[in-house]
Amino acid sequence: MQSPDTTTDPAAAAGGCPMHAAASDGVRPLYGAEAEAQPYALYEQLRAEHGEVAPVRLYGDVPAWLILGHRENLEVMRSKNFSSDSRNWHAIRNGTLAPDSPLRPITAWQPLVALTDGTEHARLREAVTESLAGVNRHRLRRYITRYAVRLIDGFSGEGRADLVADFARKLPAFVVAHQLGIPESAALSVGAAVSDMISGGDAALAGNQLVVETVHDLVESRKLQPGDDLASRLLAHPRGLTDEEVRQHLRLILVGALEPTANLIANTLRMVLTDSRFRGNLSGGQMTLPDALEQVLWDHPPLAVVPTRWATCDIEVGGTRIGAGDMVMLGLAAGNVDPVIRADVDKPVHGNRSHLSFGAGAHECPGQDLGRAIAETGIDLLLERVPDATLSIPDDELQVVGTWMSRRLTSLPVAFKPRRQAPPPAVAAPVPGEPAQPEAAPAPAPAERRSWRFWRR
Secondary structure (H helix, E strand, C coil): CCCCCCCCCHHHHCCCCCCCCCHHHCCEECCCHHHHHCHHHHHHHHHHHHCCEEEEEEHHHEEEEEECCHHHHHHHHHCCCEECCHHHCHHHHCCCCCCCCCCHHHHCCCCCHHHCCHHHHHHHHHHHHHHHHCCCHHHHHHHHHHHHHHHHHHHHCCCEEECHHHHHCHHHHHHHHHHHCCCHHHHHHHHHHHHHHHHCCCCHHHHHHHHHHHHHHHHHHHHHCCCCCHHHHHHHCCCCCCHHHHHHHHHHHHHHHHHHHHHHHHHHHHHHHHCHHHHHHHHCCCCEHHHHHHHHHHHCCCCCEEEEEEECCCEEECCEEECCCCEEEEEHHHHHCCCCCCCCCCCCCCCCCCCCCCCCHHHCCCCHHHHHHHHHHHHHHHHHHCCCCEECCCHHHCCEEECCCCEEECCCEEECCCCCCCCCCCCCCCCCCCCCCCCCCCCCCCCCCCECHHHHC
């Protein structure tokens, strides 16, 4: 497919991408009830009509390219011909993006590692990755365990729960908020605000405002009283981030960690409870928890689309000409089911991490290990403490809400035998005159190749 001449295309004249001008041209919207209800069907229709790169429309008839192929996604991720700086975008340069567009919270340029290139990107990424590396893994697992047990104990005596509302959405909010330095009392409200931002709907701007206010207050607090958290480490990093850069990266970490991790937990639990592929493999001791998480990352990536690439020159990708300044979106979900690399999408993918869920190249997600740790530890504890959980409704009655960027399971109701809460372990009082004993080491993490006890029982 060729882009029309930019000198005659009305979209180009208005400052938009020269691929199409209106809905009447047959270009499909990536948003709306039909597209969001059956996104994988839409991907296949687009693939059949356009190949591995397809023109689509976003909110307000904003034009963009959606990359469908696995190889083509990697090409865009790794190429210097595609910038993460949205100031290269027609709609930003010409001021045609509406001030209240729900695309603004995600695409408007900010001093972020995800929206910069070159030496500036290297400076910011070094600060972010080294600050994340300062997270103590043993303590992290201890906090995940603490919050997971608290949440499980909150519903284990009832004999029923909604594993999305009661567990999958709350656990990442508590853990990530704690790691950043956000007070526990604000964790759930911040988590809800991030979900609103991702939705791209009417609540996106309000959710973004709450997150902005939260990280602003956090930075001011940590400047006066540093702690052992990401906010303090970013402020003190030798790369010399400004207060605004620190605030924006804390916001980025919230967006990049909360919604994807909640979706990963919910989708993994759903597949464990309903998918015969997992039931058969796990009961035979052939699939471990890490294997199952990777399968979900292939089949249901937490983020389906990443809208943060813009062409810096006229270039051809997958046989399609993309013009300089065009918006190019990474189709992670579409690329993961590309028939070129997965002829049989129903076949389990064991031990293969070549999915696109965390990106690739210079902008590969630096916090993916944090999300995996929260999901793996939390799910393992849940299935250990509530091993007899069964779905309360038929699988085909479960509802999934789709947005232009992600799909989220709305609920996962389960029933099980009510359990009494186990008393907290006794802690010996220190002996006067003796030095305090070091904090007990956390229980060992789940073995990398262990099968789930859930299925053995």
